[in-house]
Amino acid sequence: MASIAPQFEQLLNHLKARVPEYVHPLLDLSAAAHFLLNPPDPNDNPAGRWFLEALSANLLPDAIRDDRSAAWRLTTVIVVDADRRARITTFMVGALTHSAPAIFPEWAASVLDDATRSAIRDAFQAASSLTDSDRSFFCFPLLPPNGPGRIERRSIGLPIALTALSALTGKPMADSMIATGDIDPANSPFSVRPVADIPAKADVACRSGFRLLLIPAKGESALQRDGISIKPVNDLEQAWLWARFYAPGWEIELDLLYHTQNEPGLLVDRSRMRHTVKSFGSRRSCW
Known part of the structure; x- marks a missing residue:
């Protein structure tokens, strides 16, 4: 050394x-x-x-660096500046194997406003409840402390919650996926609440090469952009399903899988419909 x-x-x-x-x-x-x-x-x-x-311990506390069994994930989020310009930034999220004195480094307050820090806490609470986990979290943005690029409001709650779920479960998320939305931590399945500037976020996500954007179902649910699938989601469970299994062409199957969690009969009806259509097509081909 x-x-x-x-x-x-x-x-x-x-x-x-x-x-x-x-x-x-x-x-x-x-x-x-x-x-x-x-x-x-x-x-x-x-x-x-x-x-x-x-x-320096001012950047990352000793306890965080010494936890060699922590599960870390790197995630991208969309933020909007004061002049309403959307941009992509990056966060580190860690599921720790021991308790931590805080979930942010001290310098995070210089780049994350109160609403953003509150949204991250709520996201961690929802991910822990959904997985019945008692692990602690630690999170920091890849931004220079006290530098430009301050992050405001609550729209990073959904991507942080999804990243926390990935860290807790060890399961990866789909490539080229990004999300925006606020998480209501009160009750499972944890509703995704509306956030502002969805069109601007869709534009920057598309320009940045992402192929799936998860947005709150309440709000800009009819939004469309060429080159990217935009999926409105109602809650964290639905968002996690899409984040885990999305692939082009699987949209109908993922929606069906989500709805059959509460209505299993839909799967039977769907199978019957496919059988009827297939049988009708076979008979028609003989005419």
């Missing part, structure tokens, strides 16, 4: 010399995110272990 650590530090300092000083913590956080997602083995990757141990 003695020979590798200085090389890694030299590389990081070289990168920092090329960007404004306020971006330096973001480089540290980005490197930390990589090593949290890919826990370094002290023998195979001593530089990674050295970096996490040397990282």
Whole structure:
């Protein structure tokens, strides 16, 4: 480790010399995110272990870096600036194996307003209730502390809740999926509440290459964009179903699966309808 650590530090300092000083913590956080997602083995990757141990506790508390069994996920969210421009940003979400003193680093208050932090707490509460889990969470945005890009309001509740479910269950989400919406943590299945600026968010999601956007069913439910499927969802359970299993062409099957959870007879009716259509087509081909 003695020979590798200085090389890694030299590389990081070289990168920092090329960007404004306020971006330096973001480089540290980005490197930390990589090593949290890919826990370094002290023998195979001593530089990674050295970096996490040397990282300032002001950025990530010691207890978070020392939890080597935590399940971490990287997720993308859509946020809207004060001038109503939508953009994509990234969060780290970890399901910990021990209790944590807080779910955010102290500097998070400089980039997340009260409503956003409250929405994240509610998202974690809903994910824990849905999975009957007592694990603690930790969350931080990949943004420079005290830098530009402050995140406001509650629309990241749904993507954070989905990411927490992925971390708790160990199950991946569909590629090219992104979501926006607020979570009501009061009662299962945890309603997805309306949020603002859905058209702008759909535009940036499409431009960024996403193929599925989950939005609240209440609000812009008829919204359409070329190149992206926009799915209105009623609650967290429905959103999780789509986030887990979405693939182009599976829209009808996913809707059917969701509705049959409460009305099993729909599956029988659907099977009968398919059989009738198939039989009618066979007879017609003989005419």
